Amino acid sequence: MEPIDVPRPKSVRDPNRPVSSLLLAQVKHLREAEKSLPPQYHSGIFSHAIQTESEAARYIQSVTEAIHAAHNDAAAERIRKVPKGKRGIEIAVADEAVERRAKKKSRSKKKDSPSKRKK
Amino acid sequence: MPPGLDQLKHIVVLMMENRSFDHMLGSLKAVNPAIDGYIDSDPFTNPDTNKNPVKPQALAEFQGQLNPDPDHHFPAVDVQIYGGQTGSGRVANMQGFVTSYFHQRGDVDHSQKIMYYFKQSDLPVLTTLALQFAVFNRWFASIPGPTICNRAFAHYGTSFGRVDMDPFDVIEPIKSIYTRLVTATAKHSAKVYYYDTSSSTMEVANLLQHQTELFGMYSQFLSDCDKGLLPDYSFVEPNYSDHDTDDGEEVASDQHPDHDVQAGEQLVAEVYTHIKNGPGWASTALLVVYDEHGGIFDHVVPPSCKPDKFPCSQVDPGTGQPFKFDRLGVRVPAILISPWIPQGTVVNRVFDHASIPATISKFFLGGSPDVSPRESNADVFIEPNNGQGNLANNLLSLDVMRNDCPSFRIRK
Numbered sequence: 232m233e234p235i236d237v238p239r240p241k242s243v244r245d246p247n248r249p250v251s252s253l254l255l256a257q258v259k260h261l262r263e264a265e266k267s268l269p270p271q272y273h274s275g276i277f278s279h280a281i282q283t284e285s286e287a288a289r290y291i292q293s294v295t296e297a298i299h300a301a302h303n304d305a306a307a308e309r310i311r312k313v314p315k316g317k318r319g320i321e322i323a324v325a326d327e328a329v330e331r332r333a334k335k336k337s338r339s340k341k342k343d344s345p346s347k348r349k350k
Numbered sequence: 351m352p353p354g355l356d357q358l359k360h361i362v363v364l365m366m367e368n369r370s371f372d373h374m375l376g377s378l379k380a381v382n383p384a385i386d387g388y389i390d391s392d393p394f395t396n397p398d399t400n401k402n403p404v405k406p407q408a409l410a411e412f413q414g415q416l417n418p419d420p421d422h423h424f425p426a427v428d429v430q431i432y433g434g435q436t437g438s439g440r441v442a443n444m445q446g447f448v449t450s451y452f453h454q455r456g457d458v459d460h461s462q463k464i465m466y467y468f469k470q471s472d473l474p475v476l477t478t479l480a481l482q483f484a485v486f487n488r489w490f491a492s493i494p495g496p497t498i499c500n501r502a503f504a505h506y507g508t509s510f511g512r513v514d515m516d517p518f519d520v521i522e523p524i525k526s527i528y529t530r531l532v533t534a535t536a537k538h539s540a541k542v543y544y545y546d547t548s549s550s551t552m553e554v555a556n557l558l559q560h561q562t563e564l565f566g567m568y569s570q571f572l573s574d575c576d577k578g579l580l581p582d583y584s585f586v587e588p589n590y591s592d593h594d595t596d597d598g599e600e601v602a603s604d605q606h607p608d609h610d611v612q613a614g615e616q617l618v619a620e621v622y623t624h625i626k627n628g629p630g631w632a633s634t635a636l637l638v639v640y641d642e643h644g645g646i647f648d649h650v651v652p653p654s655c656k657p658d659k660f661p662c663s664q665v666d667p668g669t670g671q672p673f674k675f676d677r678l679g680v681r682v683p684a685i686l687i688s689p690w691i692p693q694g695t696v697v698n699r700v701f702d703h704a705s706i707p708a709t710i711s712k713f714f715l716g717g718s719p720d721v722s723p724r725e726s727n728a729d730v731f732i733e734p735n736n737g738q739g740n741l742a743n744n745l746l747s748l749d750v751m752r753n754d755c756p757s758f759r760i761r762k
Contacts (some may be wrong), residue, residue, distance in 0.1 A: 234759040235474050237619045240612035241415060242601045246592045251419055253367070253497050253606060254591060258513035260498075260554035263517050267559070284602075288507075288593030292548040295558065299547075302562040 240327040246285030261294040272297040354746030355735040356691025359633040362712065363706055364586040364621050365504060366614060367606035368422060368644025369499065371489075371681040374478055377408060377470045384564065384696040386487040386650065388467065388665055393715025394649040396448040397463055404448050404648060409698055416607035418454050420464055420645025424495040424513045425668030426450050427680065430645065431494055431652065436670050442677075444760035447647040451502045465647050468611070475615040476683065478756050479638065484686040484695035490652050491642040492702040492724070495667075499665070500641045501552050501677065503703035504585070507725030510661035511675075513667045517555035521660070523720040526557060527707035528564050530718050531583055538714050540564065545589035546600070552587065561606040575624035577646040580634065583710050588617055593742075607644060619758040622687060632751055635732055636687040641703070643680035652678040653700055658726040675724065678702050688729055689747035697731075697745065706726040712738070 257332075262278045272291035281287050379381075388394065388406050395403035431622035433445030452461035466747035470477045471633075492503035499509035502518065505526045520526070531538040545549040545568045551558050566574075574580045588604035610708070616716035618638055625634050667673050675697045684701065708728040711718040716736055730755060733739030 232754060233755055234757045237475055237616055237758050237760045238612060240412070240601065240610045240616065241704040242613055244601050245597060246594065248592060248608070251606065252423075252515065255553060256496075256498055257550070257554065259515075259516050259589070260552075261550070262499055263556055265557045284591040285593055288591045291550045291591075292546075292593075295547040295550040298558055299562050306361075319689040339566040339750050 245275055246288070247283045250281055250284055250287045254284065254291075255281070258290055263293060264298060267295045268294075268301055270300050297350055351735055352690070352741065352744055352747055352749070353532045354688060354748060354751070355617065355733060355744060357633045358491065358633070358635060358688075358689075358713075358732065358735065358746065360580045360582060360584070360619070360630055361710060362580070362584040362586065362625065362636045362733065363504070363686070363759075364636065364638050364642045365501065366588055366618070366638070366683075367590075367604040367609075367638050368642060369611075369683065370645075370646040370648040371607055371650070371683050372644035372648045373410060373467045373643075373646045373730045374473060374476055374640075374683045375485065376406065376467045378420060378477060378480060378485070380587040381481065383485075385485060386492055388649060392649070393711070396443075396445055396647060399452045400458060402460045404465050406467055406649075407643045408467055408469045409463075410468045410472070410611075411471070412611040413608055415463055415466070416644075416646070419607045420451055421454060422496050422642055422645040423515075423668075424493075424673070426453075426645060428669040429453075430647075431680065438671070442651045444647070444649055444651055447645070450645065452620070453606050459585065460494075464645065466702055467647075469546060473611070473615060475619045475622070475758060476638070476685070478758075479618070479687055480621075480683070482756050483688065484697055485699045486684040486686070488555040488650070488653075488681070488698055489639065489684035489701045489705075490681050492704055493673075493675065494652065494677065494679040495643050500703060503724065504641075504706045505553055505557065505752060506527060506722070507707040507728070508660060508722035509703045511658075511663045511673075513664065513673060515664060518663075521555045524722060525718075527710050528557065528585075529561065529690045530707075530711060531714060532564070540583040540585075541566050541571075541581045542585045542587065543568050544587045545603070546595060548593045548595065548600070549587070549591060551588045552590075568667065572620070572624045575630065578629035580628075582714055587622060588614065593627055600688065613744050614709070614743075616760055619760050623758055623760070625687075626689075626755060626757070631689060635746065636690070637684065637706070637731065638687065639684040639703070640682035643682055647679045650681045652680060654678075654748075655700075655702070656723050657724055658724045660722075686745055688746050690748045691752075692748055693752075693754075695745060698702055699729050699743070701729050701731060705731055 379387035502509040601619035602609035
């Protein structure tokens, strides 16, 4: 079968197109998400003033990247707090040890639970 | 076990925006009468505000025609489905599309354009894929309403009682299909690929905000296709806006009115081509589906369905009566693509977006506990290959993989 041609769109590209209700809804969701970010991740963009697609895109990009950055920074901080000698492969070992201790604690709690105490 | 199911390792869902079945694929009835579209001799019409019958016509344009964006929020869709009838005992008749669109601009001639559909030659990608693989005659939006709550059904199997576009809370113990996959005892992989950070995802409130590790970008999706690195389950989102990037200008590809439909055709072609040309073609199935009808006409009355367990967040969602999530939204295009599907397959069973997590969950996990009633009752579009599927419904049914699948030349 011969390849089927997919024409190049003759789009009227218009970043100043009025923002759709869909994009406004997405902006609203991101605004709510931005509120829960620490101040250093805030966009500084007044999202209520957004009127065009390009303005929406700029805000969406800023908050989306901020959400990713906040999570990445938190993950990096988590690793940083692990003592140097235990980084890298040793982190996995440390994680396993923590898990084993938690399980052991849970089992001993069950043993001591009122329903299982010897009368 | 059929070899197509036996070899299946990856399922990809690409969800586009706001176009109805008849608008995009209706023309195919003239090519294959088994496809429940529209031909000129069909009696279906809609009255305009002068009570004149308006026939569907193959006059849809790629851009600039459906302006303003047709109303697709819950109250407007109610008018479209019930022809403006209210009160108990009313019967759905799909007679309200023209009058609904008239309400937005007050222009009788313009309102009739809501009944326009595309010629087959206008949409070479979508129509070729529909004719060459499996097209669904009865895939409906999950609720008769807008994008965010319909997409929620694709992610969670429910919209948690929402029929609007506001942020919603996930109500435990229901989890997204992605969380279920990546936290399963036998861990699976899942990713939501959004186009870029300027377009981002429509699932912000819960997934992006709390699980950024689930996300990747479209460029990574294409690379993952090329290198055979696709996760078990991929959900791909189109570009939702015209915007500038460091690499140049981007054109919206979601096909949401008034974005260029041809840009969306290129996106679908690109997704298909990268899967087909990658090492995973024999082991991948692609579902191209639309989230809702966008206010555009369709002639098929949506069926009733098992009610969801969440009460509607609005006592009156703008229609004067409560909604119990017991009926589906308007029909949308849906096509399943795999080299194991016979050419010209037409599926008449009923599906909605809850079928997506239902399918993924049953295929990869053997099912999930704590799912919504809508998901537990949803049909699956790919049968599980663990002996629990109904092989009579298997669409990947060929014994030998096809070598005649179409290819596209994407003009840049």
